[in-house]
Amino acid sequence: MSKRLVLFPLPLQGHQTPMLQLANILHSKGFKISIIHTHFNAPNPNNHPFFRFHPIPKTLLDSKASIADVIGLLNELNEKCVGPFREVLAQIVSEIGGVACLISDAMWHFTQGVADEFMLPRLVLRTSNPSSFVAFVYMSVFRDKGYLSSKGDRLERLIPELPPLKMKDIPILGTCDLEATYELVRDMIEKTKASRGVIFNSFEELEGPALATLRQDLQIPVFAIGPFHKQARPFSSSLLAHERDCISWLDCHAPKSVLYISFGSIASVDEADFVEIAWGLANSKQPFLWAIRPGLVRGSDGPAPLPNGFLETIAKQGRIVMWAPQDEVLSHPAIGGFLTHSGWNSTLESICEGVPMLCLPCFGDQMVNARYVSDVWKVGLRFENGLKREDIEMATKRIMVEKEGIEMRHILAYLKQKASLSIAAGGSSFTSLEGLVSHIFSF
Numbered sequence: 349m350s351k352r353l354v355l356f357p358l359p360l361q362g363h364q365t366p367m368l369q370l371a372n373i374l375h376s377k378g379f380k381i382s383i384i385h386t387h388f389n390a391p392n393p394n395n396h397p398f399f400r401f402h403p404i405p406k407t408l409l410d411s412k413a414s415i416a417d418v419i420g421l422l423n424e425l426n427e428k429c430v431g432p433f434r435e436v437l438a439q440i441v442s443e444i445g446g447v448a449c450l451i452s453d454a455m456w457h458f459t460q461g462v463a464d465e466f467m468l469p470r471l472v473l474r475t476s477n478p479s480s481f482v483a484f485v486y487m488s489v490f491r492d493k494g495y496l497s498s499k500g501d502r503l504e505r506l507i508p509e510l511p512p513l514k515m516k517d518i519p520i521l522g523t524c525d526l527e528a529t530y531e532l533v534r535d536m537i538e539k540t541k542a543s544r545g546v547i548f549n550s551f552e553e554l555e556g557p558a559l560a561t562l563r564q565d566l567q568i569p570v571f572a573i574g575p576f577h578k579q580a581r582p583f584s585s586s587l588l589a590h591e592r593d594c595i596s597w598l599d600c601h602a603p604k605s606v607l608y609i610s611f612g613s614i615a616s617v618d619e620a621d622f623v624e625i626a627w628g629l630a631n632s633k634q635p636f637l638w639a640i641r642p643g644l645v646r647g648s649d650g651p652a653p654l655p656n657g658f659l660e661t662i663a664k665q666g667r668i669v670m671w672a673p674q675d676e677v678l679s680h681p682a683i684g685g686f687l688t689h690s691g692w693n694s695t696l697e698s699i700c701e702g703v704p705m706l707c708l709p710c711f712g713d714q715m716v717n718a719r720y721v722s723d724v725w726k727v728g729l730r731f732e733n734g735l736k737r738e739d740i741e742m743a744t745k746r747i748m749v750e751k752e753g754i755e756m757r758h759i760l761a762y763l764k765q766k767a768s769l770s771i772a773a774g775g776s777s778f779t780s781l782e783g784l785v786s787h788i789f790s791f
């Protein structure tokens with residue numbers, strides 16, 4: 349009889365998509381899949397006919413579930429979901445049976461305690477990457493050494509323990525409630541260490557050193573089995589509707605001529621920065637496709653307030669959508685660069701399609717991802733000091749038309765090939781996935 353896996357994604361786009369991709373990958377290995385989910389940002393069961401879906405009773409009023417305060421939301425979810433999650437898990441274990449283990453998002457730290465109550469092994473999915481997870485593991489060291497109170501020029505200094513990260517790249521700096529964020533990170537790390545293993549959507553050839561550090565520091569099995577989106581059966585997990593007509597707009601453009609801009613599903617920018625980005629894009633004269641989701645500009649829930657005269661100026665140059673089919677966009681031949689907030693899914697999708705990046709990280713792991721893109725992998729540029737329209741204009745030209753962009757594309761072609769080889773038979777991710785399957789069978 350095949351074993352059942354119970355997966356519990358965090359209800360945020362950048363976390364839910366990779367969890368559902370992992371579910372598909374493990375389903376293809378013969379496991380039965382049960383997905384426990386919240387009502388808030390619930391996945392669409394119709395897109396996954398082979399899985400069983402188990403909603404947990406309403407725990408949050410939708411109006412309270414604000415992604416503008418992600419730390420508050422995560423704390424509230426971890427507090428309020430304990431009882432309802434336990435009930436649903438109990439039902440699955442007793443009524444369906446055959447459950448081999450629970451796989452939950454690293455941020456669902458409370459699930460370790462519940463899994464222990466049921467004597468059910470828990471595996472963790474960390475949807476961001478190993479390199480940024482190392483920075484989270486080091487957070488107590490950063491605190492003891494006083495790095496968390498860095499200000500002014502000190503923010504530009506290298507972190508001696510983790511070069512080339514700088515103090516300003518510490519993922520929790522700049523959050524409104526540093527202590528609450530620190531505690532959330534501490535719980536995430538402690539409960540990951542208490543789990544039976546952690547899974548990453550990355551591959552050994554990209555992040556070997558970080559994976560080695562984690563294997564040593566966490567003392568649990570670490571599986572790098574990505575890139576997920578290149579292995580999972582294609583399906584839609586988008587919480588917003590994709591505006592697919594931008595693809596025919598891209599069809600009318602020359603190869604590598606269009607800059608794509610998106611800030612993912614939660615990051616937001618100040619109105620002043622938004623205006624600088626808009627005019628920087630217009631002044632670059634480069635064609636662009638910009639995904640402006642509601643809420644992108646801090647403090648506004650609705651459509652972003654575009655500056656006066658902007659739409660008229662860019663009528664022939666740019667295309668604006670609310671939410672793009674990003675996978676298809678990045679793999680389109682017309683795309684030559686990606687201005688991104690450096691969320692891990694976006695970063696990995698860009699690497700896999702060989703697209704150089706302009707990084708404008710906003711918070712959390714994005715700070716580390718952007719540093720790796722610019723200083724370690726050298727496949728993009730990071731905006732370092734403030735945001736002026738001239739910087740956007742110049743940086744766009746540097747990656748789209750100048751020699752720097754060509755050099756980045758060479759490195760990206762190499763990484764893209766390494767990503768494909770890693771998931772092919774005998775490759776690092778392929779082998780790690782086999783290891784994960786055997787590990788689950790050993791429970």
Ligand code: UDX
Pocket residue numbers: 360361362363365475476586610611612613614615639670671672673674675690691692693694695697711712713714
């Ligand atoms: C969040 C965090 O912000 C990020 O730092 C972390 O690494 C993962 O969780 P998010 O901000 O949404 O994620 O960014 P990202 O990880 O890049 O995920 C966004 C996903 O939405 C990507 O898979 C991307 O393809 C998709 N997307 C984005 C669209 O389909 N259309 C869009 O217009 C924009």
